[in-house]
Amino acid sequence: MSYREIAENPEAAVKKLASGDKLIASRIISLIEQNDSCIPRVMAYVEKCLGKAHVVGFAGVPGVGKSTLIGQVIGEYRSRGKRVGVLCIDPSSPVSGGAVLGDRIRMQQYAVDDSVFVRSFASRSALGGISRATIDSIKVLDACGYDVILIEGVGAGQLDVKPLEFSHTGVVVLSPVSGDLVQMIKAGLVELGHVVVVNKADDPNADLMVMYVEEAIRMRPTRSLWEPKVIKTIATEGVGVKELVDLIEEHRQFLVENNLMGECLERMRRFEVHELVMHNLVSMFENEYAHNPEVKEILDEVGRGEISVHRAVEAITDILLNRIRHR
Ligand SMILES: Nc1nc2c(ncn2[C@@H]2O[C@H](COP(=O)(O)OP(=O)(O)OP(=O)(O)O)[C@@H](O)[C@H]2O)c(=O)[nH]1
């Protein structure tokens, strides 16, 4: 089906998608990225075919080895006969922009494998690293019958936890050299990560890091039914990858046995609504801020030092709230 045919007949397109057609998944995701006007209609059908995929989010600071690890995890899942979708949220910052190309090259070997789907997204316009496009694409891959969907989040600057909130299973990736354990604890990642990976275990400090993480897990303030698991890997050599996938599967099994898959879905839906409402509000306010003549006047006054910054903030906030209320 061509792009036009998808737009003209979304029901037929989604029927084809649900039969496992990779090409149509790819086309729908391109339409999503372009924010095509047919997308709300297409998504309405997609949403009727959801709930089968296991979504696994990977979070960790840049360079910790997420892409390398995901590359290995794809291989392990393929050897278990699973269809795997991968969505990488690219850092849009020019600093880490080089990694994007690396990700694509590393995962390119799967381009011809019909059972593996890999796509990168720009995180520009993203809400904390997970954009509307990513969320919709997860749904498209679910509807297309991918058993597992791996999401690589950006970790630019600080740890990004959003991919974990939109996952059934959260994998937090650390390295013995990154010294980011404090950051991880601060971000509450021990809570969010169901599996904590200490990658780059070829480093002699790996065992120490594992000890620290296990200690952090023991000390965590809130208890949950699932005790986070810690594992060492050497992604570049594939060491520990089978065990990692075993743990991810163990967590999925735990969710199924405790009837928690539905709860996850509910959490993800709530999270999605929250993200979109915030996105709408921020764009509304930003638009008003940028174009409102009264705001401009106050900014000029504060610039000239005629009124205080605090006064300006109050006045502008009032103006924006009023304008939005009376739209
Ligand atoms: N020594 C060692 N190097 C590794 C290991 N895993 C990954 N690397 C290397 O670490 C570098 C970064 O790996 P990536 O997989 O790109 O890391 P990433 O977390 O995806 O990075 P960003 O996408 O930029 O956030 C690459 O040069 C990898 O070859 C490992 O287990 N041991």
Ligand SMILES: [Mg+2]
């Ligand atoms: Mg990467």
